[in-house]
Amino acid sequence: MTDAVAERPDVTPEQEGPVDDLGVLRRWVTIYLPLLVFVFILLFPFYWMGITTFKSNAELYNYSEHNPFWVSSPTLDNIKRLLFETDYPQWLLTTMLVAVASTCLALFASVFAAYAIQRLRFRGSDYLGVSIYLAYLVPPSILFIPLAIMVFRFGLFDTRLALILTYPTFLIPFCTWLLIGYFKSIPYELEECALVDGASRLQILWRITLPLAVPGLISAGIFAFTLSWNEFIYALAFIQSDELKTVPVAVLTELVEGDVYHWGSLMAGALLGSVPVALFYSFFVDYYVSSLTGAVKE
Amino acid sequence: MATTAQTQPASLPLPNQSRLARVLDHKPTLIVLCLLPALGLLLVFLSFPLLFGIYLAFTDTRLGRPGEFIGLENYRSLFADRTFWTAVWWTCFYTVFATVLKFGLGLWLALLLNHRLPMKSLLRAIILVPWIVPTVLSAIAFWWIYDPQFSIISYVLVDVLGWRDTYINFLGDPWNARWSLIAANVWRGIPFVAICLLAGLQTIPPSLYEAAMLDGATPWQRFWRITMPMLMPILAIVLAFSVIFTFTDFQLIYAITRGGPANSTHLMATLAFQRAVNGAQLGEGSAIAVAMIPFLICATFVAYFALARRKWQQGGSDD
Numbered sequence: 001m002t003d004a005v006a007e008r009p010d011v012t013p014e015q016e017g018p019v020d021d022l023g024v025l026r027r028w029v030t031i032y033l034p035l036l037v038f039v040f041i042l043l044f045p046f047y048w049m050g051i052t053t054f055k056s057n058a059e060l061y062n063y064s065e066h067n068p069f070w071v072s073s074p075t076l077d078n079i080k081r082l083l084f085e086t087d088y089p090q091w092l093l094t095t096m097l098v099a100v101a102s103t104c105l106a107l108f109a110s111v112f113a114a115y116a117i118q119r120l121r122f123r124g125s126d127y128l129g130v131s132i133y134l135a136y137l138v139p140p141s142i143l144f145i146p147l148a149i150m151v152f153r154f155g156l157f158d159t160r161l162a163l164i165l166t167y168p169t170f171l172i173p174f175c176t177w178l179l180i181g182y183f184k185s186i187p188y189e190l191e192e193c194a195l196v197d198g199a200s201r202l203q204i205l206w207r208i209t210l211p212l213a214v215p216g217l218i219s220a221g222i223f224a225f226t227l228s229w230n231e232f233i234y235a236l237a238f239i240q241s242d243e244l245k246t247v248p249v250a251v252l253t254e255l256v257e258g259d260v261y262h263w264g265s266l267m268a269g270a271l272l273g274s275v276p277v278a279l280f281y282s283f284f285v286d287y288y289v290s291s292l293t294g295a296v297k298e
Numbered sequence: 299m300a301t302t303a304q305t306q307p308a309s310l311p312l313p314n315q316s317r318l319a320r321v322l323d324h325k326p327t328l329i330v331l332c333l334l335p336a337l338g339l340l341l342v343f344l345s346f347p348l349l350f351g352i353y354l355a356f357t358d359t360r361l362g363r364p365g366e367f368i369g370l371e372n373y374r375s376l377f378a379d380r381t382f383w384t385a386v387w388w389t390c391f392y393t394v395f396a397t398v399l400k401f402g403l404g405l406w407l408a409l410l411l412n413h414r415l416p417m418k419s420l421l422r423a424i425i426l427v428p429w430i431v432p433t434v435l436s437a438i439a440f441w442w443i444y445d446p447q448f449s450i451i452s453y454v455l456v457d458v459l460g461w462r463d464t465y466i467n468f469l470g471d472p473w474n475a476r477w478s479l480i481a482a483n484v485w486r487g488i489p490f491v492a493i494c495l496l497a498g499l500q501t502i503p504p505s506l507y508e509a510a511m512l513d514g515a516t517p518w519q520r521f522w523r524i525t526m527p528m529l530m531p532i533l534a535i536v537l538a539f540s541v542i543f544t545f546t547d548f549q550l551i552y553a554i555t556r557g558g559p560a561n562s563t564h565l566m567a568t569l570a571f572q573r574a575v576n577g578a579q580l581g582e583g584s585a586i587a588v589a590m591i592p593f594l595i596c597a598t599f600v601a602y603f604a605l606a607r608r609k610w611q612q613g614g615s616d617d
Contacts, residue, residue: 039424120329132336137542138344142546145570146350247435274436
């Protein structure tokens with residue numbers, strides 16, 4: 001899909017006429033310059049995060065003697081403090097564990113649900129598909145209070161299991177919808193052949209439909225992983241112990257001590273928390289984009 | 299890939315299937331079993347809490363004490379509560395301005411990206427980065443950028459350009475804090491809007507533009523008569539999504555201002571959290587959260603009808 005997109009001929013008028021100096025200049029002013037400004041603004045906070053991470057305190061709070069846009073004597077003190085004097089590695093591990101477990105759970109549930117809705121078909125299956133999708137529009141910020149009470153009654157308060165079980169509520173609607181779209185694109189004749197040959201429905205799902213839907217599974221998995229890595233309000237409300245917190249919550253609640261903000265460590269915490277998900281994303285950009293746009297387009 | 303899939307069924311074991319296999323091949327049973335994990339999780343952790351939350355809004359539940367049904371008492375006290383009304387007003391203001399800016403700038407970015415550009419896929423990948431980085435973590439970066447003493451924006455305006463005499467008190471003054479929060483929200487929302495709209499732009503057949511150009515349409519006319527109408531269905535859905543998630547935003551406010559200064563930047567979600575968790579008034583917190591629902595229902599209907607209209611368009615037209 002993305003290749004086709006890149007090859008698509010341009011339809012803007014700038015390129016119709018002969019390319020003279022004026023045309024080039026106009027192209028720079030109307031396209032490249034605004035794009036550069038957009039990219040600069042979108043990336044600047046990350047540059048600022050990164051540069052603050054490697055600054056010493058002396059440099060951080062003295063703009064008159066040091067150029068704030070650059071580090072003259074980079075230091076790893078902030079990262080060292082984060083890794084060895086706080087529970088940061090533990091928080092990273094918890095976040096990773098929760099994100100992976102809830103993604104797997106959501107994918108498992110979504111594959112079967114999407115298969116039932118798209119392939120087994122029954123009366124009202126289309127409506128069920130739409131209502132599962134609409135569940136994605138129920139935001140966590142109106143659910144967290146009753147969920148907190150339920151989690152407490154179930155005896156799950158302050159456990160990782162509370163997060164692993166609640167995250168799929170916003171992952172399943174999205175994954176199911178995406179997988180329905182993928183299953184739709186797989187020719188039904190393949191399944192009919194297998195049915196005629198005497199394969200059972202589950203064998204068909206396992207040996208034919210799933211292998212063909214692998215790109216869809218990867219897209220859904222990546223999207224679910226980044227969503228759970230990003231989650232904040234449930235982790236803030238359901239977890240109390242320091243060592244069980246996820247990175248976003250812990251950076252905000254544990255690294256801020258009273259009124260003294262250690263900006264160096266805070267930025268280091270934000271940077272290290274963003275890197276895993278950014279790396280993960282960079283390997284699968286195309287899948288990610290197709291799932292993002294697919295969810296809206298389908 | 300297709301060939302392997304076609305040869306496989308021949309190797310499947312056909313005779314003497316076990317009883318379990320036969321039960322699993324019974325279609326209604328299989329449907330129920332397949333739907334069970336997803337529907338089970340959604341009913342227990344989504345539908346039930348939604349109803350339970352609505353019930354809680356009419357009780358005086360506190361932390362650690364089950365409440366009693368008190369009817370509309372929570373809403374009666376909220377209606378007399380200035381902080382609540384400030385939160386409602388600011389939530390609407392925040393949603394409207396953030397959404398308008400996000401869509402204006404996002405559409406512009408999408409149109410720019412729709413040109414023939416070098417390194418286009420790299421560019422698109424970079425642009426999505428603000429959206430995939432956890433909101434709270436980028437919000438902390440904004441918190442630091444908005445620092446009263448060491449803000450880099452103030453530094454550039456005062457010391458480099460000399461346009462101002464004093465550093466800006468970004469988060470200490472209610473209106474500065476509000477616009478700063480809107481800016482941070484717009485910053486994070488632009489990539490999502492731009493990439494979704496770009497996908498929409500790329501589905502518009504170039505032949506339409508060619509025909510319009512032959513007929514002598516100006517760029518402005520091509521934009522309003524072709525691009526916008528063709529983009530409408532996807533725009534409506536992205537808009538509904540964006541409005542819902544901006545209206546119920548929590549992370550950004552909680553990370554940057556926590557509702558301050560003097561409760562002036564509390565969204566309904568952060569106010570609900572403050573009353574329910576910090577103030578232990580679970581009933582009152584739920585009442586505030588439930589007050590968001592009517593608005594969300596309206597937005598969902600818009601999304602649903604946009605979807606329905608799109609289906610109708612696809613079914614009705616010949617291409």
